[in-house]
Amino acid sequence: MAAPLPLEEAQARLLDLAEPLPLEHVDPPSAQGRWLAEPLVAARTQPACDMSAMDGYAVADNDLAGPWQVIGESAAGHPYSGFVEPGQAVRISTGAVIPDGAGAVVVQEDVSRAEDHLTLTGDGPGKPGKHIRRAGSDFSEGKVLAELGGRISPAHVALALSAGHRHVAVHRIPRITIIDSGDELAPDPADCAPHQVPASNGAMLAALVASHPCEVTRRGPVPDRLEALIAALEDSAQADVIVTSGGASVGDHDLVIPALQAWGAELDFWKVAIKPGKPLLVARRGRQLVLGLPGNPVSSFVTAWLFLLPLLRRLSGAADPLPRRETARLAEDLAAGGERREFLRGVLAGGDVTPALGQDSGALAALAGSNCLIDRAANSPVLPAGTLVPIYPLENGGIA
Numbered sequence: 001m002a003a004p005l006p007l008e009e010a011q012a013r014l015l016d017l018a019e020p021l022p023l024e025h026v027d028p029p030s031a032q033g034r035w036l037a038e039p040l041v042a043a044r045t046q047p048a049c050d051m052s053a054m055d056g057y058a059v060a061d062n063d064l065a066g067p068w069q070v071i072g073e074s075a076a077g078h079p080y081s082g083f084v085e086p087g088q089a090v091r092i093s094t095g096a097v098i099p100d101g102a103g104a105v106v107v108q109e110d111v112s113r114a115e116d117h118l119t120l121t122g123d124g125p126g127k128p129g130k131h132i133r134r135a136g137s138d139f140s141e142g143k144v145l146a147e148l149g150g151r152i153s154p155a156h157v158a159l160a161l162s163a164g165h166r167h168v169a170v171h172r173i174p175r176i177t178i179i180d181s182g183d184e185l186a187p188d189p190a191d192c193a194p195h196q197v198p199a200s201n202g203a204m205l206a207a208l209v210a211s212h213p214c215e216v217t218r219r220g221p222v223p224d225r226l227e228a229l230i231a232a233l234e235d236s237a238q239a240d241v242i243v244t245s246g247g248a249s250v251g252d253h254d255l256v257i258p259a260l261q262a263w264g265a266e267l268d269f270w271k272v273a274i275k276p277g278k279p280l281l282v283a284r285r286g287r288q289l290v291l292g293l294p295g296n297p298v299s300s301f302v303t304a305w306l307f308l309l310p311l312l313r314r315l316s317g318a319a320d321p322l323p324r325r326e327t328a329r330l331a332e333d334l335a336a337g338g339e340r341r342e343f344l345r346g347v348l349a350g351g352d353v354t355p356a357l358g359q360d361s362g363a364l365a366a367l368a369g370s371n372c373l374i375d376r377a378a379n380s381p382v383l384p385a386g387t388l389v390p391i392y393p394l395e396n397g398g399i400a
Contacts, residue, residue, distance in 0.1 A: 004271040004278060007306065007341060011322065013269060014282050014307055017289055020317040021174060021240065025167040028160040031152045033213050034170040035317040040146040040156070043164030046138040050098040054107045054131040057089040057118060061103020061128035070116040074099055089118050098132055105131035139163065149319025151399065171317040173213050177239035178202045179232050180220035181256065182246040182295060187221055200364075201245040201300045205293075208304055211397035212312045229259035240315060242288060243308060246295030256292045257281065265290055273378070275340040276361040277303035296361035302343050302373065309397045323398030327388045328353040328372070334389070337380035345370035346391065353391055371395065 005013070023037045052058065052074075059068060068089035074080035076095040084090055084101035092098070092105060110122030125131060139145060145159055146152075152160075152168070160168050180202040189198035199221045206216045217239065222232045229244075236242050244256050257267065265285040270292075272280050276299035281292035291308055293300045305323065313321035331352040334344075345356040345366050353374060358366035375390040383389065392398055 004273040007274055010272045015314045018314045021172040021315050024172055028157045031168050031170050032157055034152050036150050037171050037317050038169040039144050039148050042139045042141050042143045045136045045140045046162050047133050047135055049135050051133045052092045052096050052105050053133050054105055055094050056105045056107040058092045058099055058102035058105055059089050060086045064125050066120045068118040103128045174240045174312050174315045175215045176241045177217045177236040178205050178243045180245050181222040183224045185221035205304055226255050229255055230263050233263045242290045244292045245300050273340050275342045297364050298361045298367050323392050326391055328391045330385050330387045332385050334383040336382050337376045341378045342376045344374040346372050346374045348372045
């Protein structure tokens with residue numbers, strides 16, 4: 001039997017199996033949270049012409065001290081059509097076009113107006129060009145505004161629209177089916193016998209992937225019967241990724257691998273040298289990828305965070321699909337580690353990290369109270385408080 005794979009090798013093998021999903025074009029608001037399938041290139045110049053950065057009066061650049069005669073108004077969306085001569089001023093609003101002949105804006109707090117007569121009472125603009133946003137000062141037509149594979153933030157939505165795009169190129173949203181399996185799972189948490197546990201992994205995994213645009217279907221709990229697992233796999237024909245939770249270990253009732261083989265999937269690898277999460281498996285049937293996650297809830301969460309989320313980002317075209325890694329100082333001594341690389345649940349506050357009490361793979365309370373994973377190397381010695389350790393923040397799916 002092959003030895004468990006190191007984490008980075010297992011992640012690389014999984015991501016090598018996946019290609020970004022087909023390209024599609026959607027309006028920028030619908031692209032929020034997705035990844036660019038093509039660079040975002042400006043189709044227009046912003047601002048398209050010189051505009052005022054303040055409310056006040058547009059004056060000629062060789063006439064900054066006045067007095068002036070007000071000859072008209074330039075409002076946002078309604079430019080003044082005439083020409084400004086020395087001794088003249090045009091009332092102007094923030095975002096309005098600078099009239100021809102004007103070269104500076106006197107802010108309204110610096111002037112006194114009596115009918116159409118304007119007198120300087122403050123410091124004035126001081127120099128030509130003051131309070132003017134020059135054409136192209138944000139970006140010019142043809143400029144690359146965002147690179148291929150970058151995630152589209154709310155600011156990118158506005159940027160794409162301002163750059164003249166009705167649509168942006170993204171990859172199709174991944175379709176995921178999550179299958180809970182196990183005779184011990186009770187579908188109703190309020191009606192759970194002592195020999196059962198509430199079925200929570202499917203809901204947890206669905207909530208975890210909600211940080212990424214995707215379509216999720218849940219199936220189960222599926223009983224520990226080969227034909228039931230095969231039927232659940234057959235019912236997942238439309239999924240890009242099938243995620244099973246439970247049944248991936250070596251017990252008599254762990255039937256995921258036999259079910260995958262009977263269904264026609266090819267096992268790529270099984271077991272990763274991490275704790276929790278050693279029994280993780282990856283398989284493929286045609287275009288479909290299968291992640292078999294352990295059934296213990298913390299193991300299921302950690303492996304989904306380290307493998308499922310990066311896979312979704314890869315399918316969605318992310319340039320950097322792996323989770324963001326940082327460092328933090330240990331707030332207390334950290335005990336020596338075992339033979340496997342371990343991902344301890346921890347609480348990060350002000351640059352210091354404290355391991356959570358309760359590191360068992362079934363300790364959901366400790367997981368829920370944590371906001372990061374501490375990456376402890378295999379065979380690590382005792383690490384004293386103050387040591388810098390690698391961590392993975394859990395917010396936003398760990399997106400880099």
